[in-house]
Amino acid sequence: MFKIFIRRPVLSIVVSLVIAFIGILSLFNLPITQFPSISxxxxxxxxxxxxxxxxxxxxxxxxxxxxxxxxxxxxxxxxxxxxxxxxxxxxxxxxxxxxxxxxxxxxxxxxxxxxxxxxxxxxxxxxxxxxxxPNILMYVNLYSDDPKVDQGFLYNYFDINIAPELQRVDGVGDLDILGTRNYAMRVWLHPDKMVAYGLSTDDVSDALEDQNIEVSPGKLGESGGLRPQAKEYILKYPGRYTTEEEYKNIIIKSSNGGNVVRLKDIADVHLGSEVYDIYSTFNGRPSAAVTLKQAYGSNARSVIMHVKETMARLQKDMPKGMHYEVSYDVSRFLDASIEKVIHTLIEAFVLVGIVVFIFLGDWRAAVIPILAIPISLLGSFIAMLVFNITLNMISLFALVMAIGIVVDDAIVVIEAVNVEISRNKLSPVEATEKAMKEISGAIIAISLVMASVFIPVAFMGGPEGMFYRQFSITMASSILFSGFVALTLTPTLCALILTKEQEHHVQLGFVGRALQRFNAKFDTGSRIYERLVRRTVRNKAFTMILTLLFCGLAYWINMGLPSGFIPQEDQGMIYAVIETPPGATIERT
CATH class of the missing domain: 3.30.70.1430 (Multidrug efflux transporter AcrB pore domain)
Incomplete structure (x- = not known):
């Protein structure tokens, strides 16, 4: 069935390249988050x-x-x-x-x-x-070097000039300026004066609604079709009051004798903030503290980058002395984590190549898994995009784990072909065809069994199920793609790269002599292990006792291990919560 890929190497290479290209496109379209959304x-x-x-x-x-x-x-x-x-x-x-x-x-x-x-x-x-x-992306603080600039001005400047620009950034799901410091006309009523004038709060609110309004006064001289008009006047009304003096002169009550009670007679009026519920500082200076949250399905790193670019552009138009500071963004920790994962992936590739080279003794055989593994990993990105899996710490961890699993299929094929070349003196193509005829069924069975271990976990419910789903789908897809690559690309590479004389390469040079000594020591260790296994198998009681002992030891160790949902990691932030007694004012706090 799979001889067509060996005899037509271009076909298997093209199929692998298609998987690689689609996988790369999927990789660039995968959302990036620290952890999957579980809330x-x-x-x-x-x-x-x-x-x-x-x-x-x-x-x-x-x-x-x-x-x-x-x-x-x-x-x-x-x-x-x-x-x-x-x-x-x-x-x-x-x-x-x-x-x-x-x-x-x-x-x-x-x-x-x-x-x-x-x-x-x-x-x-x-x-x-x-x-x-739920996903907080970053905190932005807007502050000023001018001591005369208060939090109210900073809040309104951000709300009017900056917030609309940031809300247009693709991927910003929510923007919240902490505290409600919108400009408002504050009216502080004096109860004693209101009692003296016989007024209530309803009288004040009714007067404000009746006199502080937006109306359309209409026109004068508009033609009605009855007689011609020479001129037409459009009436204009100034609209709502905007100054303290205009509010102070609102008439609350009047008498037949011409006496009037104005708002300034019963209240203090001044321009201030709508609510004084939150006070924010940055390095001891008043600031407007802003939280930005990530929209579902967006790329966290891309959103943060565009937000920073937008803030840098708006910095040019800010008043003198006004600055902004990104006090926290999740990309710092996320980038560091992804960088470590990439280093781990590279180290895993290198170690796989070294191990294959040491045990098979041929650099050509070491190249094959290094070429085959990336195809399997890129194929897993396709499945991640299809199943709405994000690039996060869980899925990246699964990719690192998958390297150790997906390389097994390639090594099995290489070892089988190597044995046919060495023992039966066959050409690489003949050896590959014979080896694949023997092991193709085993590779399919191994891939399906390994995938069946992880696939059921993807159907778990709840927040824990979301974590398991990310891990299981990533692992299962990489295993299945690894099996496919082992049946298509790996045999083709064996037929093209391996040579009939490759068994003699280990005898040349210092490396060859070192590998011969290693193989001799390894063969000695293998024989000792074989004798130990024979003795253990004969003594069934000892085998059962040893198995039960290891199970009990594993259970005892597991009971002593601390448990938790997500491991705590240092992100360079300290959060402190200080509670004051009920009824305490913002100034006291």
Missing amino acids: PPKVNVIANYPGANNELLVKSVIIPLEQALNGVPGMKYIESDAGNDGEAALNVVFKLGTDPNVDAVNVQNRVSSATNKLPPEVIREGVKISREE
Whole structure:
């Protein structure tokens, strides 16, 4: 069946090149992450009720939304939180494997059905629905050397000038500026003065809504078709107030005698930030702290690179003294990890070549697995792309492990051909055909058995199953491609590269003499091992006791080993959490 690849070497080489080219294309299209995404999809629902405490938020906002969201397709559970800052947050957690985009649409539809049950203030503020992106890519801090620049200015500068540019970068799933420092007109009411004038907070809010509005005043002199008009005037209205003085002069109450009560008579008005809930510093200076999260299926290294390029371009337009700093990005650790894996892959290739050369004694035989192994690994990239496997620490570890497995098939073929050439004095082509006739069935069986060990693991559920799936599919695909390469490319290379006289090469030079001495020592060790095996096989009781002893020892060692989900690795970051008593202010904290 496989003689066609031996007699037509161009066919097997072309097939291998096609696998290699498709594998390279797949490699460049694989998403790169530190670890596979194991967290279930989450959709966040944020509602703001200005001035409300947590009890009011629970009664008027959270309960209606929970009733509407309960039972949304694919939902696992709902988390809700309400604080005294007027913000209610609901996190809808879905089952692992559901489509996050579909989940967000379903939540949007459920929230829309409950809008009429929410307070008017909440509807006016709007209910924000967003899909949570779990993979944090980087932290960016915007700061200034000017001591007069505060966090509010930095926040708004980033929000207006930088955030839109970064959100357009392909692969940025979410951008969050910590804290809500949008410019707002702060109105601090004096209760004693309001009581003296007989006013309530509703009177103040009604006055603000009635007088601080956007309207379309229309036109004067527009032709109505009844009589000709000489001129037409378009009326303009200045719109919402923008200065403190305009807000201070808003009339809250008036009497028939001409007396008026203005906002400045009962409140302090000044321009400030909408909320003072988070304070961020960078090296002791006020800063705007920004987190960027990776969109699902994107390449982490590529996204970080484009974000840095965008920030470097925007740096030219920043005010004097304003700078930015990328305080953390996952690519530093990821690049270091990938670099180590690449070094390991190279070392594995070199070691495989050395081992084959030492045991077979021919440099030609050592070249064959070095040429065949990359085809198997590149083929595994095709399977990774098909099954939505990312390049991460788990899949890269599987690739390193796969080298030791995929090389076995190539070595089996080379050794079989080498034996036929040495013992039967056949030509490389004849030796290859005879060897493949004997071992092709064994190679197919070995590949299928090895793959069947890993494939069932891919069907495990839960977060652990996601990790096992990455590992098992990578291993199984590399094993299957290795078997295919061992039946097609490796025999072709044996027929083309090996020579009939190759058994005499080891006798030439210093290397040949060293290999002869090694083979003599190895043969001696093999004979000792054979005698030991014969004695062990004859004594069945001793064999069983030894087997049970090793099983018990393995179990005892396993019980003493520490267990965990993901191994802790030093990424050069220290996180500290300091909690102050309930009710403490941001200044105290």
